[in-house]
Amino acid sequence: MNTTIKRALWGTLLAGGITLFGATVAQAAETTGDDGLLSGTQGLISVAVPVTVAGNGISVLGDATSTEAQTSAPSVSIGGGDASTGGSDGVGSGTQAVIDVVVPVTLGGNAVSVLGDADSTDAATSPAAEPAAPASAPAEAPAATTSGSDSVLGGTHGVVDVAVPVTVGGNAISVLGDADSTGAATTAPAGAPAGTTDGATTDGTDGILGGTQVLAPITAPVTVGGNAISVLGDADSTGAATTAPAGAPAGTTDGATTDGTDGILGGTQVLAPITAPVTAGGNAISVLGDADSADATTTAPAGTGGTTDGSTTSGTDGILGGTQLGLPITAPITLGGNAIAVVGDATTTAPTTGPTTPTTPTTPTTPTTPTTPTTPTTPGTSTTGGTAVTGVLAASGAVKTLAQTGGVLTLLPLLAGLAALALGVMLTARRRARTE
Numbered sequence: 001m002n003t004t005i006k007r008a009l010w011g012t013l014l015a016g017g018i019t020l021f022g023a024t025v026a027q028a029a030e031t032t033g034d035d036g037l038l039s040g041t042q043g044l045i046s047v048a049v050p051v052t053v054a055g056n057g058i059s060v061l062g063d064a065t066s067t068e069a070q071t072s073a074p075s076v077s078i079g080g081g082d083a084s085t086g087g088s089d090g091v092g093s094g095t096q097a098v099i100d101v102v103v104p105v106t107l108g109g110n111a112v113s114v115l116g117d118a119d120s121t122d123a124a125t126s127p128a129a130e131p132a133a134p135a136s137a138p139a140e141a142p143a144a145t146t147s148g149s150d151s152v153l154g155g156t157h158g159v160v161d162v163a164v165p166v167t168v169g170g171n172a173i174s175v176l177g178d179a180d181s182t183g184a185a186t187t188a189p190a191g192a193p194a195g196t197t198d199g200a201t202t203d204g205t206d207g208i209l210g211g212t213q214v215l216a217p218i219t220a221p222v223t224v225g226g227n228a229i230s231v232l233g234d235a236d237s238t239g240a241a242t243t244a245p246a247g248a249p250a251g252t253t254d255g256a257t258t259d260g261t262d263g264i265l266g267g268t269q270v271l272a273p274i275t276a277p278v279t280a281g282g283n284a285i286s287v288l289g290d291a292d293s294a295d296a297t298t299t300a301p302a303g304t305g306g307t308t309d310g311s312t313t314s315g316t317d318g319i320l321g322g323t324q325l326g327l328p329i330t331a332p333i334t335l336g337g338n339a340i341a342v343v344g345d346a347t348t349t350a351p352t353t354g355p356t357t358p359t360t361p362t363t364p365t366t367p368t369t370p371t372t373p374t375t376p377t378t379p380g381t382s383t384t385g386g387t388a389v390t391g392v393l394a395a396s397g398a399v400k401t402l403a404q405t406g407g408v409l410t411l412l413p414l415l416a417g418l419a420a421l422a423l424g425v426m427l428t429a430r431r432r433a434r435t436e
Contacts (some may be wrong), residue, residue, distance in 0.1 A: 281335075
């Protein structure tokens with residue numbers, strides 16, 4: 001009887017949980033799941049992957065040639081309003097996963113050959129023209145807001161913005177044959193000016209692991225242009241001009257705010273903005289053959305930062321609440337004008353890499369002539385009958401003496417120790433002789 005009632009209660013609980021599951025994933029800008037289980041949860045994913053391929057020469061058996069290719073990438077913009085959700089008094093409610101992914105890929109003026117020569121000449125690969133300036137400044141974009149008060153794992157934010165523009169132009173790649181890239185001009189897209197954005201806000205008061213935020217904007221523009229790569233043959237790159245994206249002026253961003261008062265592990269923040277621009281231009285790479293790079297001009301990105309207020313979190317009267325972990329990572333990588341050969345000659349001529357010119361070093365000063373040492377004085381005659389003074393002399397002025405360690409008159413204890421050691425050896429030998 002008890003087993004039947006128990007199973008009936010479990011079935012009722014399961015059915016009620018499925019009913020309360022509600023809107024597990026809501027695409028609307030606002031959702032609520034008060035007093036629910038896993039309700040009020042949002043998963044907003046915006047993905048834009050424009051791909052532009054033009055002016056490429058590809059050959060399997062024969063020569064691949066691309067001449068005067070003009071390729072422009074399309075402009076990309078993703079708009080979106082604020083996202084708000086609420087899951088008070090719930091379990092895992094009011095959770096948001098806002099993911100924006102922008103991956104524009106531009107391929108133009110590349111010559112690829114498997115058996116034969118690859119030749120790319122005067123390839124001009126550039127992004128789309130900058131959009132016209134708006135009549136007024138960009139409007140302030142409201143930030144994502146969520147609430148998970150009095151809940152377990154409620155009011156959690158996962159905001160991930162990923163921008164990975166990839167620009168490849170004017171490259172010559174050959175497996176069996178020569179690779180030649182001449183006059184490639186590759187320009188990476190420049191970011192549009194950002195507007196004013198409020199910081200993300202979440203609340204996990206009186207909850208467990210509530211009000212947690214993970215903000216990880218990732219920007220990794222990759223620019224590859226004017227490279228010659230050959231496996232069996234010569235690799236030659238001449239006059240490659242590769243320009244990395246210039247960071248657009250960023251707007252004003254308020255710091256992220258979270259609250260985990262009277263909670264356990266609530267109001268925790270992880271801020272990890274990652275910027276890793278990679279620029280490779282004017283490189284000649286050959287495995288079996290000669291690698292030659294001449295007059296490569298590779299410009300590293302010049303980033304511009306906006307104003308960001310400090311992040312704010314609260315964990316008053318909580319356990320491990322209100323914790324912040326800030327991990328800003330910036331790793332620009334610029335490779336330009338390099339000649340690499342495994343078997344063969346590697347030659348690089350007049351490479352120009354980097355945005356700044358080094359300053360002229362200053363001339364070192366002439367060392368001064370050392371002074372002649374003075375003649376030592378004659379020591380005086382010692383007197384007899386004086387009183388011998390033992391101990392440490394008191395130093396005055398800048399005279400330095402060794403510190404006293406208490407090792408005075410150590411000869412007698414040393415002799416006593418040796419005598420005791422010898423006596424012990426004799427007694428031990430005598431005892432062994434008796435036992436035998």
